[in-house]
Amino acid sequence: MNAQTTFSRRLITHCRHWLGALLAACLFTSGAPALAAVPVTLPDLLIGVTQGFLEFTVEDYLATSQTEGRYEIEVNQLDPRLRMPMCDRELSASLESPARPLGRVTVKVRCDSAAPWTVFVPAQVRLFREIVTTTRPLKRAGIVEPQDVMLRERDVSQISQGFLTSVDQAIGQKLVRPMVADQVVTLVHLEQAEVVRKGDQVVITARSGSLAVRMPGEALSNGGMREQIRVKNLNSQRVIKAQVMAPGQVEVAM
Numbered sequence: 123m124n125a126q127t128t129f130s131r132r133l134i135t136h137c138r139h140w141l142g143a144l145l146a147a148c149l150f151t152s153g154a155p156a157l158a159a160v161p162v163t164l165p166d167l168l169i170g171v172t173q174g175f176l177e178f179t180v181e182d183y184l185a186t187s188q189t190e191g192r193y194e195i196e197v198n199q200l201d202p203r204l205r206m207p208m209c210d211r212e213l214s215a216s217l218e219s220p221a222r223p224l225g226r227v228t229v230k231v232r233c234d235s236a237a238p239w240t241v242f243v244p245a246q247v248r249l250f251r252e253i254v255t256t257t258r259p260l261k262r263a264g265i266v267e268p269q270d271v272m273l274r275e276r277d278v279s280q281i282s283q284g285f286l287t288s289v290d291q292a293i294g295q296k297l298v299r300p301m302v303a304d305q306v307v308t309l310v311h312l313e314q315a316e317v318v319r320k321g322d323q324v325v326i327t328a329r330s331g332s333l334a335v336r337m338p339g340e341a342l343s344n345g346g347m348r349e350q351i352r353v354k355n356l357n358s359q360r361v362i363k364a365q366v367m368a369p370g371q372v373e374v375a376m
Contacts, residue, residue, distance in 0.1 A: 164204075165199070165200035165201065165202060165204050168200060168204075168231050168241055168243055169197045169199075169200065169243065171213050171215055171231050172197050172215065172229045172231060172243040172245060173195060173197050174215075175215035175216075175229055175231075176195045176197075176223060176227070176229065176245060176247060177195060179217060179223045180193050180195070180223050180224075180247055180249075183222060183223050183224075184249075189249075189251075190251065191249050191250055191251040191278070192249075192250050193247060193248060193249050193250070194247070194248045194250070195245060195246070195247050195248075196245060196246045196247075196248075197243060197244075197245040198243070198244045198245060198246075200241075200243065204241070206233070206239050206241065207233075207235075207237050207239065209233035209235050209239075210235045210236075211233065211234055211235050213231055213232065213233055214231070214232045214233075214234065215229055215230065215231050215232075216229070216230050216232075217229060217230075218230045218242060223247055224247050224248075224249050224279040225246070225247065225279040225280055226244070226245075226246055227244070227245050227246070227247055228242050228243070228244050228245075229242070229243045229244075229245060230242055230243075231243055247279060248277045248279050249277065249278050249279045250275050250276065250277055250278070251275065251276065251278050251285075251287065252273040252274065252275055252287065253273065253274070253275075253276050253278060253285045253286060253287055253306060253307075254271050254272070254273060254285070254286035254287070254288070254289055254291065254292050254306070254307045255271065255272060255273070255274045255276070255304055255305060255306050255307060256270060256271060256301050256302070256303055256304060256305045256307060257269065257270055257271060257272050257303065257304075258270065258303050259300070259301065259302050259303055260297055260300065260301045261297070261300055262297055262298065262299050262300045263296060263297060263298075264296070264297050265294065265295070265296055265297075265315050266292045266293050266294065266295050266296075266297065266307075266312070267293065268289070268293055270292075270293075271289045271292050271293065271307060272289065273287075273289065274304075276306055281306065281308070283308040283309060283310050284308055284309040284310075285306055285307070285308050286307055286308070286309075292307050292312060294315055294317075294347055295312040295313065295314065295315055296312065296313050296314065296315035296316075297311060297312065298310075298311060298312065298313050299311060314346035314347070314349065315346050315347070316344045316345060316346055317345070317346060317347055317366060317368065317369045318341045318344065318345045318351060318366050318369065318370070318372065319341065319344050320341055320342060320343050320344055321340065321341065322340070322341045322370065323338065323339070323340060323341075323370070324338075324339045324340065324341050324353060324370050324371065324372050325337075325338065325339065325370060325371055325372070326338070326339040326353060326355060326362075326364055326372055326373070326374065327367075327371065327372070327373045327374070328373075328374050328375070328376045329373060329374075329375060329376060330375070330376035333376075335376070337355055337356070337357050338355075338356040338357065339353045339354060339355055339356055339364070339372065340353065340354045340356060341353055341372075342354055342361065345366040345372075346366065347366055347367075347368075348365060348366060348367075349365070349366050350363050350364070350365055350366075351363070351364065351365075351366060351372065353372055362374060
């Protein structure tokens with residue numbers, strides 16, 4: 123079964139639900155005869171169609187992108203005076219903007235009958251995920267420590283920069299700007315911290331399986347964790363490339 127067929131069936135189900143509710147309301151109001159005399163598609167029906175379309179679209183987006191999180195959909199109220207001819211065909215819905223179904227979106231609901239019409243329905247889709255935030259105020263140029271960050275649930279639908287989903291992505295990084303408590307940490311706040319600087323005396327560890335040989339060395343360039351830097355072996359005077367493992371510690375494979 124393809125996605126279009128699945129959505130079409132869901133849309134029909136939502137339409138029937140809303141139509142049923144509207145008909146029930148009409149039976150118990152004094153204005154029922156007048157309403158029945160003028161076939162209209164009421165704003166509540168358009169909201170129901172939009173809600174159903176967005177639920178399907180967001181679930182498909184999360185599954186396709188393998189994104190975890192919970193979502194909330196809020197469809198804006200429409201003018202209650204809105205009157206459109208009753209559509210004798212299934213209503214179609216499509217995402218007018220933006221490209222992904224998150225944040226402020228607009229859904230185009232269309233009737234392709236002999237008297238076609240289109241209504242644009244605005245809505246808000248919020249996506250909540252566990253992301254990295256600060257636990258306290260942090261100073262510029264400071265190194266992020268484990269106690270500085272934690273995961274909290276936040277609405278990420280309006281976050282345009284790259285947020286982090288693991289505290290390990292932030293720990294050990296250098297802050298390029300100050301941050302307040304409970305602030306979302308993004309990639310623009312961080313840069314690779316230099317744990318080894320040019321001229322530092324380092325211990326070079328050469329590994330081969332369980333065998334490890336250590337020798338003195340001198341860093342010839344700055345480097346952050348897991349970065350490759352140039353190092354001089356002070357015993358042999360050879361210049362090699364080694365990976366930074368910790369402050370004053372680099373490693374090469376034999």
